[in-house]
Amino acid sequence: MKRILLIVGGGIAAYKACELIRLCRRAGIAVRCVTTAGAEHFVTPMTLAALSENQVFTSLWDLKDEAEMGHIQLSREADLLVVAPATADLMARMAAGIADDLATTVLLATDTPVLAAPAMNVRMWLHPATQRNVAQLRADGVEVMAPDEGVMACGEFGPGRLPEPEAIFAAIQRRLAPAPQSLTGRHILVTAGPTHEPIDPVRFLGNRSSGKQGFAIAEALVALGARVTLVAGPVSLPTPAGVSRIDVQTAREMAAAAEGALPADAAVMVAAVADWRVEPAAGKIKKGAGAPPALALVENPDILATIGHAARRPRLVVGFAAETDTVVENARAKLARKGADWIVANDVSGDVMGGETNAIHIVTAAGVDSWPQLPKAAVATRLAERIAAALSGESLA
Template sequence: MAHILLIVGGGIAAYKSLELVRLLRRRGDRVTPVLTRAGAEFVTPLSLSALCETKVYDDLWSLTDEAEMGHIQLSRAADLIVVAPATADLMAKMAGGAADDLASTVLLATDTPVLIAPAMNVRMWQHPATQRNLALLRGDGIHSVGPDEGAMACGEYGPGRMAEPAAILEAIDAVLRPAVRPLAGRRILVTSGPTHEPIDPVRYIANRSSGRQGTAIAAALVALGAEVTFVTGPAEVPPPPGVQAIRVETAAQMLAAVRGALPVEAAVFAAAVADWHVTGAGDRKIKKGAEAPSLALAQNPDILADVAGLAEGRPRLVVGFAAETDDVLAHARAKLTRKKADWIVANDVSPASGVMGGTENTVTLVTAQGDEGWPRLSKEAVAERLAARIAEALTEGPA
């Protein structure tokens, strides 16, 4: 049974904190609530107290509590301090060391681990000041979960929604009972998403990739402790938390970013890189005429082969993907040899498979030792399996 000190900040997401309390109490954890003045605009002390089955703390100047330096006792008594929602204001106070109310004073006076669940308007989340504060907090050892992407109470859409209570519960467990992190300190490169090769300023050549599989792989590697450089084209999904994200558009830009990220111990090339680009792409929109324009195409650089063929600085493990519509395994085996990769993750992306843009995948891991077929799984589950195999390869000996 854990003792959680829950600080509830002021935001519409505060209602989710009540569900978080319910989940914690249902499994036997003790929850002591601290409610900010702004938080009390969204949830009442009575509702928090009833769910936590204990007193709600909300006043730095309470004669009863502070006669015994209550804010110090609060800051040290718990196993973990959870701030949910962590508003932009609370994050700024934490980063700047401010202590002008009970919540911020507790956070400054503690040597207990702290987990924040940010929640705010998308523009506030993306503002450079908030991102600087987040970087400072992470550098100070503060743990974080979320935010999620979605519709906001203000009517806007984007990242900023507080993580769901179940996800916060998982993050709490990860802090209190950290899993084995076999890739801790190991640098790994992951590419993801499509590339866009311009025809003119408004048109481009691309592959049908959502970026979900590459994003899931990066997240799974981070969960195992890896330091992940994530080079992504214009994907449908945002980069996962905890990676160093580098956004690119074209294959040439992706190659430059990949080379700049070396050296790494392993590289996973999950991006669907366009095979060709238009030579002499115009800087003005091509106007529709009586005849279709003729486009001259040239091959793009082969990023997988470029890295796998390095004489110096080659990653110990190079993993490529083979997205095929027919003769999947034959093409994957040929690609393994031709591009000098260590592993190829082969998958059927024919229209009937639903893989491109979907949430599930069926893959075969092709290596020099043979083929290993995996059942149809969610892309997250595929990522977890692959990350586990990468960890085995890097920690047990040569790939």
């Protein structure tokens, strides 16, 4: 049985630790909990003990536990340490190597992998000090998940929300059961995020793509041993460990970067590329008393079709189709026209763009494989495994 030590930090999101424990226990993963003093203001040790079916550890100064060097045992006996929520204060102390309570002492005394799921106010997350601490933790080998974006308990909006328990659980599963290196020696190109087409120095044409699905796919492919080149539009997501990232703004820049990344064994074109651009004005277009300015739209390069018909075409070309109606029918029409082997279609009429889950249809010449609503990390893992199977000699259909 796999075992995790869940360190619960003192934030309003601490209540989500209860659902995370439930998911782990249902999967047969043993859970022991450590709480900070702040965490006990939001969730009680009794609740965590009942859900985990294990003693909850709260103090570095417990006479019985520490007589047996309890913090050392806790730090070594688990297969994975999970910090959720990882507050700004807790991550700052982790980054500085401070050990002034049971949680931080356990974290400093461990040689076990650590996964941290941040949760804090948007301004705290974006503060240079927090970003320095996150960078230091990642350099020290801690896997720090990207926080979710949305409305917070304080009423503000932005990045800083605790990732949903399902997403943290998917990350736990990935760490506890490392994927076989079935893509070792393979080079895979991934595009992700939107493109921004300038109208003038301050305005642009764009879309709501967050880049989360493409980044998750890049991370899942690296987990299988692939060498991944990620061409990313303008998003603020951290680069997944082991991924080579190229940042671009416009569709033409993305097209050039994608072609420049060839040859590749596979191309997974997740980016939501702007279909049109305008000739940008040199200065800011002023609001006048007359009619608004007319924008003459010019068609952008079709990056998927370019890769799908390239002289150095990858063996497997996977396109994405974001649709709001007749999803599968539109994907079928794109399949041959774009020169793709698969089209991954999804309905974006809801909150998929920027959301945490996705329901996809993989359309191939052989038919349609529809998947249920899943966390984007789970979609990425399943898709990476399917790509590995196809490149290993199984049918591309």
